[in-house]
Each structure stands twice: as structure tokens, then as C-alpha cells.
Amino acid sequence: MKSKDQLEVKINPDWCKGCGNCVSFCPTNVLALDHHGKSTMVNREGCILCGMCEKLCPDFAIWIGGKEDE
């Protein structure tokens, strides 16, 4: 198990279809859609690693992973 400070939200823009679930249901409002309509992290310090974005992403394009993972 990795500790919280080793984890971060990761995004795969190639799989993101821009549905907006992660952006709308993030409790701390730290995600946004960029000008390509892809999810992007706008305030990493504000992310509480709750996992809501990962659970509600229909495309497995956003998840909590190790900072060191590729």
C-alpha cells in the first residue's frame, strides 16, 4: 500500500471523452475540461484523493495512482 503523499490523480487524455462527470462531482472542484474538452487538474493542492472522479469516470481515464508510476 502506498501512503497518501505518494499518490496523485492521474489522467489519460487519450481515453477521456470529456463527459464532465469527474469535473462536476469532484467535491473540491479541482478539475476542469481544457480547450480540447479533456479533463485536467487545475488545483493539485486542493485534491483530497477521495476517488470520486475515478469511480464515476465511465472511461477509466482518471484514477488515483502512485506518483512514481508511469
Next chain:
Amino acid sequence: MTSEIVQKYFRIENLPHIWCPGCSNGVVTRALTMAIDELGLDQDNVVVVSGIGCSSRAPGYLDFNTLHTTHGRGLAFATGIKLANPKLDVILIAGDGDVSAIGGNHLIHAARRNIDITTIVFNNNIYGMTGGQYSPTTPTAAKGTTAPHGNIDKPFDIAQLAAAAGATYSSRTTAYHVNQMVKYFKDAISNKGFSMVEVASICPTYYGRKNKSGSGVQMMQALKNDFIDKMAYEKLPEEKKEGKHLMGVFKNITLPEYTAEYQRVIDALQGGENNE
């Protein structure tokens, strides 16, 4: 590049999937892998079966033993698999049309037999794959391509239908309530008998457009707002009950399971006295 859980349980080479932006099928399919992971099931002992529909494409993305069969007949194939090898964990993924229209008879009889199969219904209240025809769960007055002026039928309640037909576990949740969904999937898979989890789902492309339900996000928000636990519903004042849909566990009992009963007959006949 994706999460560990998806890398473990999905056929990555088949991703990204073909489902529309905002379609909840991916949310529910991922939740199923969470449940299987938390239960610690052996990946090679799990069989996921489906019929035909957008939802029924899920097994093609999943890295278990999988079978994509014919429309409505998934439960017939699943019954054969379970009887041939009762040790397998057999899970059916079905659409509302698949399991309650063309496959309605298979559903009630699999439930009546209490065969140990877990059925997960992606209920988006429409035939998604074929372009938005109404299904047996389309609400009265809702629109579909085959009901342009509004549906005059009354909808089936799939969870209650399965419970009444003999399922020993039956519950309903929504594609928004992921934690509850994972719990229900675990309880359903653990139940030794026929189990039903109906997941209220969204099809933004057909149901959403036909019914002006807004974006996928707005449809997910509606699942969050409109579904209420059946216990909590009872406590609501009358004026607040309007427009609410019930979720929760409708049945959870223990009864003899079909393949075990069948094995008892085999054992008795092979055991001597009866074997003349």
C-alpha cells in the same frame, strides 16, 4: 495508461471502449471488477455471460472467462455453464430489454429455480443499441423512437419482478451510487442462489435526447437526487415522495440452490439402492 484495477481485470488491448461519452456502462462494469477484487475471487473461476445490447458488450472488455451470446438468452447459456460446472462463479450482464423483454421468460424461470447465478441489469430504460426503442422499463409517458408521443405502457420493476419470481437476493441501486453498487454486487455474488442487482443507468444518447434529460452529468445528478433508500422513503412526508424512485435490498433469504439439489439427485441415484 490506466488504474491498476482496470489493468488487472480488463482486456486493455480492447480499450478505449465504444460506449458513448457519459454512458454509465463503464462506471458499472468497473464497479463489478471492484466487487470481484474485494471478494478475492479467482479470476479464472469467474464466468461473465451476456446477451446482446450496448450493456452486453461489457464482457468483451473483461478479462475473465466470457461469453457474448444471443439477445435475451444469456441466462440460458449461464444456466448451462453453472450446471456443467457448479464450482464456477457465474455472472450475467444484461440490458433491460435483453433480460425483461425477449429474455423475460428466462429471467423468471432462472429466478424460480434459484440457480446460483448473479444477474446484473444495466437498466437504462431503453433499447440503446438499436436506437432508442422503448423497453419494458421505459416509464409511462416517456419517449422513445417507437413511442414518439409518449409510452402508454406501465414499466416493469425488475428487482421486484425477480424477487417475486423466486430470486433469493434482489436489490436496486444506481450508476451514481458506486459504493453501494459494489456492496450489492458483493452480496449478490456471495448469495448461494439466484441474485439480481438492478442498476438504474443512463443512456444520454437515446433516452436522454428523446426525453430532454440534459447532459450525461445532469442524468447522473438525477440518479443522485431521485433515488432514495426504501427505508428513508417511508419516513418522508407525503409531499416529498412525489417523483422518487426506490433503491435498496428487496429480498435476501436462503433457500435450496438448484445445482446443489440436482447434485443430491445424482448422488442418491449413484449411491446404490436407487441405482438398479
